[in-house]
Amino acid sequence: MREFAYARPGSVAEAARTFAGGGEAAFIAGGHTLLPAMKSRLRMPDTLVDLGGIPGLAGIARDGDTLTIGALTTHATVATDAAVAAAIPGLASLAAGIGDPQVRNRGTLGGVIANNDPAADYPAAVLALDAVVTTSAGRHAADDYFQGMFTTALTDGEIVTGVTFKVPPASAYAKFRHPASRYAVVGIFVARFAAGVRVAVTGAGPGVFRWAEAEAALSADFSAAAVSGLTLDPADLNTDIHASAEYRGHLAGVMLGQAVTAARRPHR
Amino acid sequence: MQTRLTINGTSQTHDVAPATLLVELLRDDLGMTGTHIGCDTSQCGACNVLIDGVAMKSCTVLAVQAEGKAITTIEGLANGDTLHPMQAAFREHHGLQCGFCTPGMVIAGLEIVRRRGHDLSAEDIAHDLEGNLCRCTGYMNIIKAIQAGAKAMEAHNA
Numbered sequence: 228m229r230e231f232a233y234a235r236p237g238s239v240a241e242a243a244r245t246f247a248g249g250g251e252a253a254f255i256a257g258g259h260t261l262l263p264a265m266k267s268r269l270r271m272p273d274t275l276v277d278l279g280g281i282p283g284l285a286g287i288a289r290d291g292d293t294l295t296i297g298a299l300t301t302h303a304t305v306a307t308d309a310a311v312a313a314a315i316p317g318l319a320s321l322a323a324g325i326g327d328p329q330v331r332n333r334g335t336l337g338g339v340i341a342n343n344d345p346a347a348d349y350p351a352a353v354l355a356l357d358a359v360v361t362t363s364a365g366r367h368a369a370d371d372y373f374q375g376m377f378t379t380a381l382t383d384g385e386i387v388t389g390v391t392f393k394v395p396p397a398s399a400y401a402k403f404r405h406p407a408s409r410y411a412v413v414g415i416f417v418a419r420f421a422a423g424v425r426v427a428v429t430g431a432g433p434g435v436f437r438w439a440e441a442e443a444a445l446s447a448d449f450s451a452a453a454v455s456g457l458t459l460d461p462a463d464l465n466t467d468i469h470a471s472a473e474y475r476g477h478l479a480g481v482m483l484g485q486a487v488t489a490a491r492r493p494h495r
Numbered sequence: 496m497q498t499r500l501t502i503n504g505t506s507q508t509h510d511v512a513p514a515t516l517l518v519e520l521l522r523d524d525l526g527m528t529g530t531h532i533g534c535d536t537s538q539c540g541a542c543n544v545l546i547d548g549v550a551m552k553s554c555t556v557l558a559v560q561a562e563g564k565a566i567t568t569i570e571g572l573a574n575g576d577t578l579h580p581m582q583a584a585f586r587e588h589h590g591l592q593c594g595f596c597t598p599g600m601v602i603a604g605l606e607i608v609r610r611r612g613h614d615l616s617a618e619d620i621a622h623d624l625e626g627n628l629c630r631c632t633g634y635m636n637i638i639k640a641i642q643a644g645a646k647a648m649e650a651h652n653a
């Protein structure tokens with residue numbers, strides 16, 4: 228890696244100030260996306276601002292119909308937290324399926340959604356659960372936050388502090404994981420709210436997106452039968468060495484059926 | 496940058512450049528070559544160490560991020576000439592061939608015991624070894640070794 232300056236501020240305000248004064252600065256949380264990118268010189272920041280020393284950015288709180296998770300909360304904590312399992316079991320199982328145990332011990336929610344990798348898992352949950360992303364500058368509704376491949380509503384130097392999820396009566400995540408990287412070839416998060424069903428798709432396209440046809444069918448009849456045979460138009464999907472757009476379009480329908488079936492199972 | 500950390504029970508301070516990875520501090524600066532580097536993509540687990548008792552990939556943590564933490568490496572497990580029960584189980588059950596992945600596998604074994612306790616199914620172990628690659632593909636014996644090591648730890652109170 229190229230040399231860089233390193234700072235560990237003690238507050239969000241100080242972190243934002245250090246970032247602004249840092250030339251080409253970057254925040255680091257778990258480092259499990261940033262450090263591999265720096266090793267391969269895809270990223271060459273000259274200042275790293277470590278968010279790891281800021282108190283209050285990690286933790287989980289249930290408040291009625293919402294569940295708020297701090298940006299620095301690790302995947303392992305979300306996967307094993309009793310409040311998450313009770314409120315949104317689909318979110319707990321999503322976190323339990325990220326990478327491997329050692330990745331989950333280090334990687335954070337904030338890091339994933341700041342990065343917005345098109346094959347990452349959390350963006351599907353944030354979008355399907357109609358979440359609000361809280362930052363150093365304000366709040367972003369999920370529908371406005373994700374803006375395509377590695378692109379979000381965050382401005383340069385804006386720090387994600389947490390995500391507030393709506394707690395749905397039923398939800399589930401189903402992913403077809405890449406066998407080596409564990410990222411989603413296709414991942415579907417289904418959330419059934421009183422006002423209707425929200426379906427978010429990750430891995431398949433250039434960024435997470437909602438699946439309007441599936442939402443309409445499931446809002447009328449929340450069953451796997453209601454969406455049987457539904458596929459995504461390959462014209463909008465990715466083709467790479469792992470899967471063709473046609474394959475991903477078909478796979479999305481299969482994962483959708485699995486997610487709905489899982490969401491209909493009673494809470495453990 | 497002055498970084499204070501505890502390695503295998505010994506508190507110490509080192510002057511490290513921020514770009515130094517924890518695994519580089521261990522291997523290159525401190526000569527502790529038991530922790531291995533098997534990839535450049537954070538996927539193989541050969542570099543696993545315990546940070547405050549929790550397994551992480553030391554190739555994907557900066558040394559300066561270990562400030563104030565307690566690191567346990569493979570060198571810190573044995574008690575003098577007596578192997579840790581998890582290490583002894585790897586020897587007993589032929590859990591290694593070339594040995595390259597072994598330090599990371601032993602640490603991963605301790606992590607599985609931390610999370611799941613001492614009574615482990617082969618399926619659970621295989622699932623939790625997703626972040627560890629063995630190029631000699633000796634997975635069956637690695638799983639047996641971790642299963643036996645977990646039991647032996649209970650018997651030894653380790």
Ligand SMILES: Cc1cc2nc3c(=O)[nH]c(=O)nc-3n(C[C@H](O)[C@H](O)[C@H](O)COP(=O)(O)OP(=O)(O)OC[C@H]3O[C@@H](n4cnc5c(N)ncnc54)[C@H](O)[C@@H]3O)c2cc1C
Pocket residue numbers: 253254255256257258259260261262263278298299324325326327330333334335336337338339341342346347348349385386387388408409410411536537538
């Ligand atoms: C082997 C391996 C397998 C993986 N498998 C999966 C998988 O199956 N599914 C999946 O979704 N992910 C996977 N990941 C990625 C993992 O979830 C990372 O933890 C995650 O992408 C980034 O989180 P982090 O805390 O490590 O972020 P970092 O690497 O520290 O940061 C990532 C980016 O976000 C920025 N950033 C971090 N935190 C904030 C913040 N609070 N505010 C603003 N910007 C911020 C950083 O500047 C950087 O640009 C995998 C990673 C590895 C190494």
Ligand code: FES
Pocket residue numbers: 531532533534535536537538539540541542543552553554555
């Ligand atoms: S060297 Fe750390 S995961 Fe491969």
Ligand code: FES
Pocket residue numbers: 590591592593594595596597628629630631632633
């Ligand atoms: S024993 Fe050779 S890599 Fe595992």
